[in-house]
Amino acid sequence: MNELAVIIASTLNAGTALALAALGLLINERSGIVNLGAEGMMLVAAIAGFATGVQTGSDSLAFVAGAATGAFMALCFGVMVIWLNTNQYATGLALSLFGTGFSAFVGVKYTQEKLSERHGFKLPVLGDLPFVGPAFFRQHPMVYIAVALAVALGWFLYRSRRGLVLRAIGESPESAHALGYPVRRIRLLAVVTGGALCGLAGAYLSVVYTPLWVEGMVAGRGWIALALTTFATWRPARVLFGAYLFGGVTMLQFFLQGEGVQIASQWLTMLPYVATIVVLVLMSRKPEFIRINMPASLGKPFFPGS
Amino acid sequence: MFRLEARPEPSRLMSVLSPVFAVAITLLVGVALFSILGKDPLDGLFVFFVEPVKTAYGLSELAVKATPLVLIALGLAVCFRSNIWNIGAEGQFILGAIFGGGVAIHATETSNKLVVVLILLAGMLGGMVWAGVVAVLRDRFHTSEILVSLMLVYVADMLLSYLVYGPWKDPNGYNFPQSITFASTTQIPKLIAGYRTDIGVLVALALVGVFWVFVFRTYAGFQLQVGGLAPAAARYAGFSARRAMWTALLVSGGMAGLAGALEVAGPLGQLTPYVPAGYGFAAIIVAFVGRLHPVGIVLSATLMSMFYIGGELAQSRLGLPKSVTGVFQGLLLFALLACDTLVTYRVRFTRTRAARAGAPLVGAEAVKSEGGTG
Incomplete structure (x- = not known):
């Protein structure tokens, strides 16, 4: 019973970084833009957050630094993709490659650093409940923020006028442009918001999840988050579900090792990546199914007046 | 201010110059980076571009x-x-x-x-x-x-x-x-x-x-490129996208x-x-x-x-950490992609908003609603 509570708690913890990043990517993909730079943004934000955490000792400032870093990198990406009309895939890839190199470069000084000991978090009353308490209510606040964000995003996309505009731009930027919406500015806003959330996810990894800085520590989570948006057919609630599913797969390796299962650790480390491929295969099997849900202009450039 | 205008066809000159510009931009950023880190930029450039080719x-x-x-x-x-x-x-x-x-x-x-x-x-x-x-x-x-x-x-x-x-x-x-x-x-x-x-x-x-021959002188290479540039045309010509x-x-x-x-x-x-x-x-x-x-x-x-x-x-x-290589690699690709814009677009310097009011409605409308001045 207690063991199960620990598994649930660690799954939520592991899934949160994925959820934050994937929800961010969902926003910019809803506006029709794919940002393959998620991995790079998360890495640079991870070191920015960690460095801020070490210097100031404040978690909140670390998260702000991470989000700001992600937003700034996404801004550079957005200006190039939206105004200079560069190829989205190539530019995102450039962001990821740059982020990998840059984070390793600035992170060298921080590989030996440690963050101050943090105390456990616990919600009053709820945290004291048997089983449910340790499983759900003794998490870092960011875990609940991710859940709230998914709910808020669901409301925004399907129940608010601005969300409708965002979706319209993702479906047909030409029509939205003809209606007088500032397509490019809204797209940029969506991209920057997505970057900020990826940055938050990166900072969560280095400040709360590990909490350490190791070169390349995001370990493909940015790419898995990209796959999650497809898996979730661009719906916030399903993104959250998918993120916890993958969090669970990540935790499975530690659980199996703890249980003394005789298998080389490499096979277990492989699990999340193989699971991503399997999930992509299952989801993409029927192209019609993906196409119904996918923002129609996803990945396509929009350049008014050409 | 300026805006981008599509060229009638991609510029061949720019397509050759763009990588050169990109390398130049990367170098400039490199010099700036070395200066910020308190290293002599000349030493930096020497280490990257002279040292490797100095000896056999x-x-x-x-x-x-x-x-x-x-x-x-x-x-x-x-x-x-x-x-x-x-x-x-x-x-x-x-x-x-x-x-x-x-x-x-x-x-x-x-x-x-x-x-x-x-x-x-x-x-x-x-x-x-x-x-x-x-x-x-x-x-x-x-x-x-x-x-x-x-x-x-x-x-x-x-x-x-x-x-x-x-x-x-x-x-x-x-x-x-x-x-x-x-x-x-x-x-x-x-x-x-x-x-x-x-x-x-x-x-x-x-x-x-071999690759030069394959890409530019064989039918299979031609089919691949048509499929990449214009999938619809390739389909119409009967080129197999799967193959x-x-x-x-x-x-x-x-x-x-x-x-x-x-x-x-x-x-x-x-x-x-x-x-x-x-x-x-x-x-x-x-x-x-x-x-x-x-x-x-x-x-x-x-x-x-x-x-x-x-x-x-x-x-x-x-x-300096060895990972400085990765920084330059990423920068180079970024700079190249930005410079590549000049292959298909040209920069038009525009006058102030007041002067532009006399421009044809469609153009002005497009610029205004998009804030397309930069």
Whole structure:
């Protein structure tokens, strides 16, 4: 019973970084833009957050630094993709490659650093409940923020006028442009918001999840988050579900090792990546199914007046 | 202020100049970076661009690092030209190293010299298998080749790690995660005694020629490119998109695998967890900066190889982290993509808003509603 509570708690913890990043990517993909730079943004934000955490000792400032870093990198990406009309895939890839190199470069000084000991978090009353308490209510606040964000995003996309505009731009930027919406500015806003959330996810990894800085520590989570948006057919609630599913797969390796299962650790480390491929295969099997849900202009450039 | 205006057709001049501009921008940022870090920028440039070509040893090292980059980038150029986004060449490189290395550890000092050929063929097969997985999944299940090929990099990395920590670990290697040192018969023949450069350089240069012929002078190469530029036209002409996809992925996988086998049987001589050195990712930049053209790829691979060697020297001479290489690589691709805008668009400097009020309504409307002035 207690063991199960620990598994649930660690799954939520592991899934949160994925959820934050994937929800961010969902926003910019809803506006029709794919940002393959998620991995790079998360890495640079991870070191920015960690460095801020070490210097100031404040978690909140670390998260702000991470989000700001992600937003700034996404801004550079957005200006190039939206105004200079560069190829989205190539530019995102450039962001990821740059982020990998840059984070390793600035992170060298921080590989030996440690963050101050943090105390456990616990919600009053709820945290004291048997089983449910340790499983759900003794998490870092960011875990609940991710859940709230998914709910808020669901409301925004399907129940608010601005969300409708965002979706319209993702479906047909030409029509939205003809209606007088500032397509490019809204797209940029969506991209920057997505970057900020990826940055938050990166900072969560280095400040709360590990909490350490190791070169390349995001370990493909940015790419898995990209796959999650497809898996979730661009719906916030399903993104959250998918993120916890993958969090669970990540935790499975530690659980199996703890249980003394005789298998080389490499096979277990492989699990999340193989699971991503399997999930992509299952989801993409029927192209019609993906196409119904996918923002129609996803990945396509929009350049008014050409 | 200025705005961008589509050119009637892409500028050939700009298409050649854009990589030059990109390198210049990267250099400027590099100089700024060195200054900020309190290093003499001239020392920095010297370490990156003069030191590697000063001695025969330096030139040989330059070739050692440029060879895998050229090989992988040639394959990727075929992929990118046919609009297949294989970004997992690093994984295909690792599989090539595993397959090639698998043959090499079974060779003995008395093996026939031709075992080298077998190693290289095995490497190609390994890369093709890994890229083949991407092709099968894309063909049968319509999965994104971007995400699948990238995920397979992590899987390949773990596979290599499993082998060198497990079944292929050298029993007399003091428990280090590494395979036995391969028998001398598996060694790729050196080009010049005393230097690390081997005949891999010649293989790469020969393949540059082969690729030029394939891309620009064969019907299959033409079909691939039409499919990449205008899928609808290719369909109308009856060119098979499936065959193009398979060809592109298998060719690029095979090339990356070949590079991996050349690397383990050449400069490395054994399998370790440090076989993947990022060549697969750097080659993406090499392919783009080289304009997806075989000759351009040779030039950009040489430049990228300088970045690698310069990064190592910067660590020992200037006390900068080696990862400065990655920073420059990423910057270069960024700068190139930005400069490439000039190939299809030209910059028009516009007057103030008041003066523009007299412009035709459609243009003014488009500019206003988009804030399209910058």
